[in-house]
Amino acid sequence: MRLEHVNMTVSNPLAMADVLVELFDWTIRWQGEAMGDGHTVHVGSDDSYLALYSPAKDLKDPSNSYEQRGGLNHVGIVVDDLAMIEARVKAAGFVPHNHANYEPGTRFYFDGPDGIEFEVIQYD
Secondary structure (H helix, E strand, C coil): CCCCEEEEECCCHHHHHHHHHHHHCCEEEEEEEEHHHEEEEEEECCCCEEEEEECCCCCCCCCCHHHCCCCCCCEEEECCCHHHHHHHHHHCCCCCEEEEEECCEEEEEEECHHHCEEEEEEEC
């Protein structure tokens, strides 16, 4: 078994997808109309993706996800070249933080569009 996708609500699915394509060399797999007159973009690799959804109404600002049942705390992405991705993250205007090296790999985090936190990991 494997995880195929995660669906999350964002303010601008295409803008978020464009950032993820730039950072991780992903592709937009599909985009189109979604429930509630919304829009969804699927962005990722051949075998997994993030479904980025936005409804056709104003969104509320989230509370602290770590203190909210069902909160999205971060999205972990495994990469082959951590230094290269960190350089891309910085060039895109995001600030890497919480650098760490513990089993099973080296990692850093950054807050991306809509304040969604990403953990970028390179396995040792």
